[in-house]
Amino acid sequence: MNPLLREIVFRLGAGVLTLLAASALIYLGVSALPGDAATAALGRDATPQLVEGLRKQFGLDRPVLERYGNWLAGFVRGDLGHSLPTGVPVAHVIGDKLWNTVVLAGVTMALLVPLATILGAVSALRPDGIVDQSTAAITLSLIATPQFVIGAILAVVFAVWLKWLPAVSLIDPSRPIFARPSILVLPVVTLLAAALAQSVRMIRATMIEVLDLPYIEAARLNGIAAWRLVLRHALPNVVAPAIQVLAYNVPWLLGGVVIVESVFEYRGVGLTLITAVQTRDLPTVEALAMLTTIVIVATSFFADITVILLNPRLRRRA
Amino acid sequence: MTGQRKHRDDLRGLSRRDLLRLGVAAAAGAAWTGGIVRAPSAAFAQAAPTRGGTLRIGQRGGGASETLSPMRNVNEIDIMRTHVLYERLYAYDANGGVVPQLAADASPNPNATVWRIKILPGVVWHDGSPFTANDVVYSLQYIATKANNANGYTEIAYINPSNIRALDPSTVEIRLDQPNALLTTSLAARTIWMVKDGTKTFDQPNGTGPFKFQSFTAGERSVFVRNSAYRTHNGPYLDALEIISFSDETARLNALQTNVTDVMSQYPLPLAKTLTANGPIRLLRAPRAFTETMYMAVDLPPFTDNRVRRAFRLMINRDQMVKTVLGEFGVVGNDLFWPTDPDYASQLPQHAYDPDQAKSLLRAAGKENLSVSIYTGDAGPGMLDSATILAEQAKNAGVTITLNKVPGDQYYTAQYLKVALGQGGWSARPLTTQFAQVLNSTAPYNETHFHNADFDKLTDQARKTIDPKKRRELWVAAQTLLWNEGGYIIWGFQDNLDGYAAKVHGLTPSVSRWLGAYNFTDVYLS
Numbered sequence: 001m002n003p004l005l006r007e008i009v010f011r012l013g014a015g016v017l018t019l020l021a022a023s024a025l026i027y028l029g030v031s032a033l034p035g036d037a038a039t040a041a042l043g044r045d046a047t048p049q050l051v052e053g054l055r056k057q058f059g060l061d062r063p064v065l066e067r068y069g070n071w072l073a074g075f076v077r078g079d080l081g082h083s084l085p086t087g088v089p090v091a092h093v094i095g096d097k098l099w100n101t102v103v104l105a106g107v108t109m110a111l112l113v114p115l116a117t118i119l120g121a122v123s124a125l126r127p128d129g130i131v132d133q134s135t136a137a138i139t140l141s142l143i144a145t146p147q148f149v150i151g152a153i154l155a156v157v158f159a160v161w162l163k164w165l166p167a168v169s170l171i172d173p174s175r176p177i178f179a180r181p182s183i184l185v186l187p188v189v190t191l192l193a194a195a196l197a198q199s200v201r202m203i204r205a206t207m208i209e210v211l212d213l214p215y216i217e218a219a220r221l222n223g224i225a226a227w228r229l230v231l232r233h234a235l236p237n238v239v240a241p242a243i244q245v246l247a248y249n250v251p252w253l254l255g256g257v258v259i260v261e262s263v264f265e266y267r268g269v270g271l272t273l274i275t276a277v278q279t280r281d282l283p284t285v286e287a288l289a290m291l292t293t294i295v296i297v298a299t300s301f302f303a304d305i306t307v308i309l310l311n312p313r314l315r316r317r318a
Numbered sequence: 319m320t321g322q323r324k325h326r327d328d329l330r331g332l333s334r335r336d337l338l339r340l341g342v343a344a345a346a347g348a349a350w351t352g353g354i355v356r357a358p359s360a361a362f363a364q365a366a367p368t369r370g371g372t373l374r375i376g377q378r379g380g381g382a383s384e385t386l387s388p389m390r391n392v393n394e395i396d397i398m399r400t401h402v403l404y405e406r407l408y409a410y411d412a413n414g415g416v417v418p419q420l421a422a423d424a425s426p427n428p429n430a431t432v433w434r435i436k437i438l439p440g441v442v443w444h445d446g447s448p449f450t451a452n453d454v455v456y457s458l459q460y461i462a463t464k465a466n467n468a469n470g471y472t473e474i475a476y477i478n479p480s481n482i483r484a485l486d487p488s489t490v491e492i493r494l495d496q497p498n499a500l501l502t503t504s505l506a507a508r509t510i511w512m513v514k515d516g517t518k519t520f521d522q523p524n525g526t527g528p529f530k531f532q533s534f535t536a537g538e539r540s541v542f543v544r545n546s547a548y549r550t551h552n553g554p555y556l557d558a559l560e561i562i563s564f565s566d567e568t569a570r571l572n573a574l575q576t577n578v579t580d581v582m583s584q585y586p587l588p589l590a591k592t593l594t595a596n597g598p599i600r601l602l603r604a605p606r607a608f609t610e611t612m613y614m615a616v617d618l619p620p621f622t623d624n625r626v627r628r629a630f631r632l633m634i635n636r637d638q639m640v641k642t643v644l645g646e647f648g649v650v651g652n653d654l655f656w657p658t659d660p661d662y663a664s665q666l667p668q669h670a671y672d673p674d675q676a677k678s679l680l681r682a683a684g685k686e687n688l689s690v691s692i693y694t695g696d697a698g699p700g701m702l703d704s705a706t707i708l709a710e711q712a713k714n715a716g717v718t719i720t721l722n723k724v725p726g727d728q729y730y731t732a733q734y735l736k737v738a739l740g741q742g743g744w745s746a747r748p749l750t751t752q753f754a755q756v757l758n759s760t761a762p763y764n765e766t767h768f769h770n771a772d773f774d775k776l777t778d779q780a781r782k783t784i785d786p787k788k789r790r791e792l793w794v795a796a797q798t799l800l801w802n803e804g805g806y807i808i809w810g811f812q813d814n815l816d817g818y819a820a821k822v823h824g825l826t827p828s829v830s831r832w833l834g835a836y837n838f839t840d841v842y843l844s
Binding site for chain 1: 379380381382383385392467535537538562564565568569570573575576578724727728730731762763
């Protein structure tokens with residue numbers, strides 16, 4: 001078999017195993033939490049009889065492994081199950097909220113890539129110069145601050161004080177998000193604030209390595225201008241590590257999305273996940289967990305494959 | 319169950335991270351708003367109410383678990399919706415007293431085993447049909463039937479559904495197996511809603527309330543419009559109500575501050591001090607509407623000995639506790655429920671702060687240098703703070719208290735009714751209801767594990783006594799018993815706090831629930 005094909009099959013297999021393991025861990029993990037959908041639905045009214053009755057109704061009186069097995073059987077058929085408290089199909093619960101999160105994450109990534117590359121490249125050109133040091137200071141202090149604090153501060157400054165932007169990103173379901181792009185600004189900036197530090201540092205490090213290589217020296221000696229140097233000679237070699245950096249950021253970003261959606265009341269799947277965990281709505285939690293795992297596995301898969309394809313040496317070895 | 323604070327809606331027991339965020343948001347908001355020129359003074363504010371406009375209410379949501387059912391709801395936001403759409407035979411006034419709502423009159427026979435209730439004439443459902451005794455019979459039978467799992471079941475479980483009937487289109491008769499002089503108090507519970515005869519599902523709400531249903535998306539928003547056929551002479555003035563669900567308290571606060579919403583119930587206590595009477599955001603206060611109690615289980619060591627219970631009550635510096643935890647928004651308590659109730663035993667002397675007496679009591683009980691843990695968490699306003707201060711103050715009596723903290727949304731599950739020393743929050747309700755829920759032997763939430771035959775006898779007798787004066791004597795005797803040997807440490811009562819924008823008028827505070835028990839009939843916007 002073609003070595004590349006073998007690589008792909010192997011990674012796909014590993015991906016499926018990861019999904020399986022994640023699904024089991026999360027199911028058992030949420031089940032192990034104190035309380036369940038019945039006690040969550042009854043709140044303080046959770047007298048033993050009422051709880052028992054509701055547990056039966058939700059099917060929570062079966063053993064955990066049996067319930068997990070049922071869920072898994074349904075999942076491979078494409079049936080995501082029904083939300084526990086209300087019985088609404090999970091696909092319906094997640095529904096258009098998924099698109100909202102995709103937009104949020106997509107816009108963030110679309111900005112992260114050029115921003116990180118530019119900042120990383122400029123920092124690398126003059127290590128310990130003004131741009132490098134100030135970028136480092138700002139991004140590192142941002143990453144040290146919890147995201148919900150960054151979000152809160154941004155909301156207070158730009159929404160409550162200056163009134164330039166909305167404090168709350170309530171999506172009007174009757175209109176497309178882009179009809180009111182201002183609700184995206186603060187959430188995206190909050191996500192970027194934290195993600196930038198890592199990406200910039202990594203690109204800067206790679207760029208410094210690349211700029212140290214002999215062929216760059218040769219190009220410089222040949223009189224090629226700095227910007228041309230970077231753009232045409234150095235940057236192509238940074239692409240591969242940059243892709244890996246971005247893939248590395250995706251899981252991190254997905255976690256950040258949950259926080260940011262919460263702070264700005266942005267109705268995406270992050271918010272849905274939070275409520276689902278609070279109400280111990282296992283089917284919804286599992287569905288979202290699977291979604292997240294698939295995204296992460298797929299992203300690293302494509303990142304790895306792309307890096308292999310881009311690098312002739314790896315292609316040959318593979 | 320009547321008006322308890324549900325653990326989920328009450329996650330206003332802020333986590334540390336919520337408080338950090340809210341602190342940033344509101345401190346900034348306060349600094350900003352403090353610099354604005356004050357609004358014109360009240361002299362100009364007494365204009366006649368203007369009709370029109372939509373009131374936008376930001377409330378903590380319940381995600382996919384939100385429901386329109388008045389019979390089975392747990393989220394506070396759902397309870398709000400029910401108050402807006404539906405009504406009850408009896409309801410609570412601003413001080414928590416029982417007043418008629420859909421009932422015109424209720425008369426018992428001499429031994430309070432048969433009640434005749436006349437309903438208000440001329441009331442119509444949202445669909446235009448008249449409200450009749452048959453609707454009352456259906457509603458009460460629905461709730462009193464165990465299989466329906468209605469929230470209000472335990473409240474009227476003592477009524478056999480087959481003993482409820484309509485005598486004529488405007489009179490309902492209820493026959494009881496046991497005398498009950500306080501039937502109307504049962505009917506005032508916030509779970510006994512009137513629905514139309516034959517209603518099986520509640521997705522298309524048809525009520526008699528001041529607002530009619532327009533739309534509902536679970537976890538997002540719901541809209542209600544004025545019921546022009548509502549029986550009050552003037553209101554509602556508002557065209558519509560929009561209730562928006564929020565998952566996050568900071569976002570909810572920011573929404574109020576940036577004019578995305580007009581009203582926010584359960585305004586955070588630590589931030590309430592920053593609001594001023596003429597500012598852009600104002601505070602609605604309902605004094606003594608809530609209490610964050612501590613309870614000692616009288617059948618678990620070390621509290622089996624009443625001397626230990628008395629010692630614990632004496633070792634608390636209530637003034638300091640109230641000042642630190644509640645600031646100006648609370649008053650000291652005397653380990654007894656509900657100073658707002660007319661039958662409250664106000665004549666009983668206030669339990670004082672006496673750590674020396676506490677120490678000697680503990681010594682007499684052989685429990686010097688006692689060590690005990692308190693079950694606590696962020697599940698209510700002031701819960702964690704009061705537990706922390708208790709631990710501090712207990713040292714003066716030689717008692718070591720360790721905090722057994724659990725996350726707020728898990729507080730009221732499993733362990734809550736099993737610990738020796740814990741906390742529980744309660745909102746104002748009639749004494750008979752409170753005792754039935756926590757102190758009688760059959761109480762479903764018997765926090766103090768109180769199974770006292772004398773107490774049960776006194777309360778049973780009180781509930782059968784028609785004469786209010788004699789009944790009060792019995793209630794006082796019951797409270798005296800609790801004051802002497804009960805397991806509660808009720809150190810203080812706090813205000814219900816709501817925030818509203820300056821343009822909102824007509825909100826009147828009520829002790830029984832926030833936002834004036836969700837009464838928007840007289841609210842208007844300027």
